[in-house]
Amino acid sequence: MGSRWRKAKLSLGLNLCVYVPKTLDEIPSSSAAPSPSAATVSSDAAVLASPVASGPSDFTMLMPTTPTPSSSGLRLSKSGSRSSKKTCAICLGTMKPGDGHALFTAECNHTFHFHCIASNVKHGNQDCPICRTKWKEIPFRGSHLSEQSNGQPTRNNPGVNWAQDDGQINLLRRLPRTVSSHRQQHHHMQSIFHDLDPTKFNDDEPLEAGPTLDPHPDESAPGCWTAGTTTVEVKTFTELSEISQSDWKESFAVLIHLRAPISNVNVSSHGKEESRSTRAPVDLITVLDVSGSMAGTKLALLKRAMGFVIQNLGPSDRLSIISFSSTARRLFPLRRMSESGRQQSLLAVNSLTANGGTNIAEGLRKGVKVIEDRKEKNPVCSVILLSDGQDTYTVFPTNSLNRVQPDYCPLLPAAARRSGAQSIPVHVFGFGTDHDSESLHSISEASGGTFSFIEAEAAIQDAFAQCIGGLLSVVAQELHVQVDAGDNEVLLGSIKSGSYTNHTTEDKRGGSIHVGDLYAEEERDFLVSVNVPPTNSNEESILLKVGCAYKEPLTKDTVNISMVEVRIVRPLVVVSQQVVSIEVDRQRCRLEAAEAMVESRSAAERGELSEAVSILEQCRGRILESVSGKSGDRLCMALDAELREMQERMADRQRYEASGRAYMLSGLSSHSWQRATARGDSTDSTSLVQAYQTSSMVEMLQRSKTMTPSNRRPQIRHTNSFPARPEPR
Structure with a gap:
């Protein structure tokens, strides 16, 4: 009997060691040093637990919302911790x-079975069944509140509609936020930062009238380039x-090469170019992970x-910051x-x-809400999302065959969900070796951003x-390329355009x-x-007309570029030995490398690392044997180095999980959009200018390197570790 009772206690997590003072006098004051046995927690991470009776008077003990290795406010015995991780404390399964x-x-x-805890909460229980901590967010079945039966309340819970769906877990901020003494000291600051978010984010600051001058008048500043082409x-x-x-x-392959104009140049009444250039102001929303691991x-x-x-x-650019951990806050x-x-x-x-x-x-939902509710709009808008961990709240059912990835696409701006519409890109940054690179990459890919x-x-x-x-140099928007047969x-x-819709x-x-969108000086190549x-x-044959x-x-204003005719000579007999165009061949190599990355990643996810490495090795051989590879083309040499780095990060499963997957996905993002991304932690400081960088x-x-102490900042490796493409002939 005693053995069964012990097992039941372990399953329920009752083997707790919590310091409970006998009287109020034993509660450590804020000015006194806490007792070694006392519960010491950060005020920012504390919530009020259930009142505990202690003699003639009651008191409330602060407990951390997320216990960490350094927190002593709540400790499970080793055996109890293991049991609670393996056994649901509600059904004991x-x-x-x-x-x-x-x-x-x-x-x-x-951790609990979702169906167990959802049923438990549905019947009014809002405390953790194990530690009795009051939750600030509670799980429930059903789609997002805004989509649930028009938000109508139900009999069992007047604030929540418990409609059943596919089992996705959503969260509702149900309990009022408890303010600790530390928070009370900063009440004035919190009011400035809009701690309590309104239901509609239409309180954006009005736009500045007139064109935007770059805030840096010196010639070396971003946005201040010399005069060049004024159209794509x-x-x-x-x-x-x-x-x-x-x-x-x-x-027969035809390469279409686009190059964005250098900048928009102000022209004075005297017809002379001024030293400062106008640029499109930006609405930037940053969504930042501030969970405990940060x-x-x-x-x-x-x-x-x-x-x-x-x-x-600049003064016409607008910024909003969303922070998220267990909940999100603007x-x-x-x-x-x-x-x-x-x-x-x-x-x-x-x-x-x-x-x-x-x-x-x-966090993403709230960032998108800032975009969609704004009263006024700057010409350019983008989201920057950074996270260092796995999403512990958006949970999807799993099975033994494969892991279902969370689908964040419904949370993206409405334009991003309409094929061909002007989307608002979400540029995603996976931080460290423990983030969910697949889910973060899917967010960037669906929105037109980079990972x-x-x-x-x-x-x-x-x-x-x-x-x-x-983002501060966008010179073309909603660009469409039209191709007609001659x-x-x-x-x-076929039209090979990477992630761009064709x-x-x-x-x-x-x-x-x-x-x-195109940034100033950006280039795009399509086969x-x-x-x-x-x-x-x-006579010459007209193969294509491109505009x-x-x-x-x-x-x-809409800018139309007149059609360019693609012609080719048609002699009766071709006398001389023809050589394949280097411009066309190097783009073939780039596309082949991207395809090999996709195939190799698929093999790696199946657990076939040796096959994944072999796919990359074979691609390297084909690139080096190509016309451009044999000529020593710098892009091909850089592609070879990139594929070799990926092979090294597939040396074993542990390294692939830690960095290989994210490294490969950032490379795919860069190649598919032909846009610069960052990855890794080191690179040869003498490497040449990057191909996709502007x-x-x-x-x-x-400027970032100059402002950061060199002894504290490692060099950064870029996904696009390629030399600049030779100027098309």
């Missing part, structure tokens, strides 16, 4: 990932320079990185980065503390610097590519295959 039951981990770090430049290259009249080419150096470096962002935004509405705006923003960032779990979905892997703590600022260097019998084949008409006589029929004429249209961010990014990165 076993809990193991992959056994077909969704699991829920509460803010007090205790379109160039084309054919695989071969000649095709004989009698030849039939099934898949405590210490991570949070300090994140604050420094955000300080850098704030200092480099620190302040969209605010212009004037002098006062910067000061208040820096105060808000410095007030951040790390505690609680990781609720990525709630970066920050392996070293001190690299956060550089990664943010490169990102905003691009001569009557020429037909379009479309081909049913008759194969036309096609289009939706590119979206189009065409079927070239024989001809009886010795594009886009909107100028400041004026919203001058604005490089200059902002240099």
Whole structure:
């Protein structure tokens, strides 16, 4: 009997060691040093537990919402901890990932079967069954509250609709926030930072009238480039320079090369170019993970990185910051980065503390709400999302065959869910070796943003610097490329555009590519295959007609680039030995490398690491044997080095899980969007300029390096560790 009772106690987590003073006099004061046996917790991480009777008077004991190794306020015995992790304290059934039951981990770090705890909460129990901590968020079945039967209450719970659905766990802030003495001391500061969020985020600061001048008048500052092309430049290259009249080419490659204008230049009344340039102002929403794992150096470096962002935004740029842990909080509405705006923003960032779990979905949802509720809109809008951990709140059912990834797409801005619509990109940063790189990559991919892997703590600022260097230089929006077949019998084949949406008409006589925004100096390359029929004429054949249209961010005027004809010579007989175009061949190598990464990652996820390494090795061999590879093309050499690095990160399962997956996903993100991302923690400091980097990014990165002590900042490796592409001929 005694043995059974012991097992029951362990299952219920009753083997607790909690200090309970006999009288109120034994409660440590804030000024006195706490007793070694007393419960010592951070005021920011504490909530009020249930009152405990103690003689003639009662008292309330502070307990941490998320116990950490350093917290002594709540300790489980080793055996009790193991039992509670394996056994549901409600049904006493076993809990193991992959056994077909969704699991829920509460803010007090205790885990239960989802269906057990949802039923428990449904009947009015809002305390942890193990430690009796009052929860600030409670689990329930059903879709988000805004989507549940128009939010109508039910008989059992007047505030929650318990509609049944697929078992996804959502959270509702049910209990009022308890304010500790430390919070009360900062009540005035919290009121400035809008601690209690309104139901609608339509309190954004009005836009500044007139065009935006870059806040840095010196010529080396981002956004201040010399005069160059004023419209998007379109160039084309054919695989071969000649095709004989009698030849039939099934898949003849044509490269479409786009280059964004250098900058928008102010022209004075005297016709002279001024030294300062206008640029499109930005609405930037940063969604930052401040869970318990971010405590210490991570949070300090994140604050420094955000300080850098704030200092480099102009007076017409607006910023809003969302912090999330177990719940999400808007620190302040969209605010212009004037002098006062910067000061208040820096105060808000410095007030951040790390505690609680990781609720990525709630942080993303609140960040998107800031975007969708704003009264006024700057021409450019983007979200920066950073997280260092797994989402412990958005839980999906799992089974023994595969792990179902959370689907964050419904939380993205409405435009991002409409194919071909102008989307608001979410640029995602996976921080450290414990984040969910697959889920974070899916957010960036679905929204049109990039995914970066920050392996070293001190690299956060550089990664943010490169990102905003691009966002502050948008020169084209909603760019579409139109491709039409030339001569009557020429037909379009495939369009290889990476993650950019493309479309081909049913008759194969036309096609289009939706590119979206371009930063100043950015380049895009797309390979189009065409079927070239024989001809009886010795004149040049027109294979394609290529043009594009886009909107100028400041004026919203539509700019149309006239069609460029792609011609090829058709002699009776091709006399000389033809060489494949280097421009076309290097892009083939880039696309082949990206395809090999996808195939290799698929093998690695199946557990076939040796096969994954072999796929990359074979791709390296083909690249080095290609025409551009044999010529020593720098892009091909860099691709080879990148694939080799991925092979090394697949040496064993542990290394792949820690960094290989995230490293590969950041590379895929960079190649699929042809945009610079950051990853890793080191690189050769003598490496050449990156292929996808622009001058604005490089200059902002240099500013970050200058502002950061060299002895504390490691070098950062970029996904696009390629030299600059040679100027198209």
